[in-house]
Amino acid sequence: MILINIFIVKIFFETLNMATVSKLIIKACLKREESLGCHYIEK
Amino acid sequence: MYTDVLIIGGGLASLYTALNIKSDLKITIITKGDLYRCNSSLAQGGIAACIDKEDSYKSHIKDTFIAGNKFNNLQALNMMVKTSKERIDKLIEFGVFFDKYKNGKLKTTMEGGHSNRRILHAGGDITGKVIMDTLISNVKKRSNITVLDNTMAIDLIKNKNICIGAKVLNKKVFNITSKHTVIATGGIGGLFKNTTNTSISTGDGIALAYRAGCNLKNMEFIQFHPTAFYSKEKGKKFLISEAVRGEGAYLKNKFNERFMLKYHKRGELAPRDIVARGIYKELIDNDEECVYLDATHLENSFIKKRFPNIYKKCLENGFDMCNDYIPVIAVEHYFIGGIETDFNGLTNIKNLYACGECANTGVHGANRLASNSLLECITFGYNIAENINNNPYKDKYILDETYNLDNWDFTHYKKKIQCIMDKDVGIVRNKKDLLKAEVKIEDILNDFNKHFYSKDFF
Missing domain, CATH: 4.10.860 (DNA Excision Repair, Uvrb; Chain A)
Structure with missing residues (x-):
């Protein structure tokens, strides 16, 4: 395969990483149902 | 390409680790931008350490434990605080010049959540930059350390449960195999529209670790800094250090009221989560876009000398700290969760370490105390280096495939x-x-x- 635009490839991985970490953060937020420290859940 | 130690990331955790590893080991540092572009360089306030006779380990531990909502790993916290002086001495040995009084005594300041003046600072309010510039010049002098700029790790390479390097991307994709791999990629500010982080902080190391099967911990804890300069422009917000409040500045709402005393007895110097939520509540209740930091009652000469960088940046944006209230809001600042590690920075994958903001060592609990982040970087960076120095790993993997995309x-x-x-x-x-x-x-x-x-x- 020919490399066309490495910058775009970098954005691909960055975006994939951002989505992956966002998912993990949201899952952790949902799991901790009570507020603690800087995780504040409005009831 | 082969290296003894591969370090992914180029902030304080990375460089301090590299400089403490024996010079007969070949070290490769890869950074997505360059060494001058990292969150460590943006740290203004300073680095917390128990160096003063009037201070005590007990007090630093207690303050960190209270700020962390008693969710901290006390063993790790004890270790960090009790070795803080040695780690700072090492920074001084590397040439870092912390601010001092004329008699040679190190200057210390106060910040939110601290009950003693224990924050060392450099260049007034450019502590991170002074430390990073010094360490970068040390790295450049070390012939065993190679730095690859504009190089991003895209996945880790494993052999069973042993990490043997990473696939990386610069002008092409290629493998770097290593005996030891350290993830030190920093935070996640890029996940948010408004952040104090550099735009390259996109949580890469955490995602790499997750895909490789690493345990992650406390991912729900994200710290929002109470006082970032407010402007209508989206994106990176420059920080107004906690030390400004530490030196006596007030937070006020549009009615010119010091509102933080309603939320906590320590007022403006309450832990960051409480101040951030206090600001959030004021914005909602009063339908405001920002609140204000008032330092106008402080001596003009003191402001200019103590906070030269912040003063200059505010002035560039049309606000004179000596006479004007500074508009501020709370924005994403620091990720407390991350890749779970032990005292030596080791993850659950053999020969894979994590250090700095991407790691979760447990020292911060559920909320980080101001100026403990740089201390965590050097504490665990040193432990990782020692662990690598004392654990020579014999197998050497060579994978020479390259890829194009x-x-x-x-x-x-x-x-x-x-x-x-x-x-x-x-x-x-x-x-x-x-x-x-x-x-x-x-x-x-x-x-x-x-x-x-x-x-x-x-």
Whole structure:
């Protein structure tokens, strides 16, 4: 395969990483149902 | 390409680790930008350490434990505080010049949540930059350390449960195999529209570790800094150090009221989560876009000397700290969760370490105390280096394949993620919005899987 635009490839991985970490953060937020420290859940 | 130690990331955790590793080991540092572009360089306030006779380990531990909502790993915290003087001495040995009094005594300041003046600073309010510039010049002198700029790790390489390097991307994709690999990629500010982080902080190391099977911990804890300079421009917000409040500045609402005393007895110097939520509540209750930092009652000469960088930046934006109230808001600042590590910075994958903001050592608990982040970097960076120095690993893997990639366009997803995280996963959260956000992010990941990720580009 020919490399066309490495910058775009970098954005691909960055975006994939951002989505992956966002998912993990949201899952952790949902799991901790009570507020603690800087995780504040409005009831 | 082969190296004894591969360090992914180029901030304080990376450089301090590298400089403490024996000089007969070949070290390769890869950074997505360059060594001058990292969050460590942006640290203004300073680095907390128990160096004063009037201070005590007990007090530093207690303050950190209270700020962390008693959720801290006390053993790790004890270790960090009790070795802080040695780690600082090492920084001084590397040439870092902390601010001093004329008699040679190190200057210390106060910050939110601290009950003693224990924050060392350099260049007034450019502590991170002074430390990083000094360490970068040390790294440049070390012939065993190679730095690859504009190089991003895209996945870790494993042999069973042993990490043997990473696939990396610069002008092409290639493997770097290593005996030891350290992830030190910093935070996640890039996930949010408004952050004090550099734009390259996109949580890469955490995602790499997750894909490789690392345990992650405390991912729900994200610290929002109470006082970032407010402007209508979106994106990176410059920080107004906690030390400004530490030296006596007040937070005021549009009615000129010092509102923080309503929320905590320590007022402006309450732990960051409480101040950030206090500001959030004022904005909602008073339908404001920002609150104000008032330092006008402090001596003009003191402000200019103590906070030269902040003073200059405010002035560039049309605000004179000596005479004007500075508009501020709370924005994403620091990720407390991350890759779970032990005292030596080791993850659950053999020969894979994590250090700094991407790691979760447990020292911060559920909320980080101001100026403990740089201290964590050097504490665990040193432990990782010692562990590597004392554990020579004999197997050497050589994988010399290289890869090239196709061209895809998916740039719009970044903004989409930032909007979701800002709106639904911010200072105040609720279950309904979190569930909505979960669905939206899953949709994005499904798009990646459907269209791109299943392609065999590794």
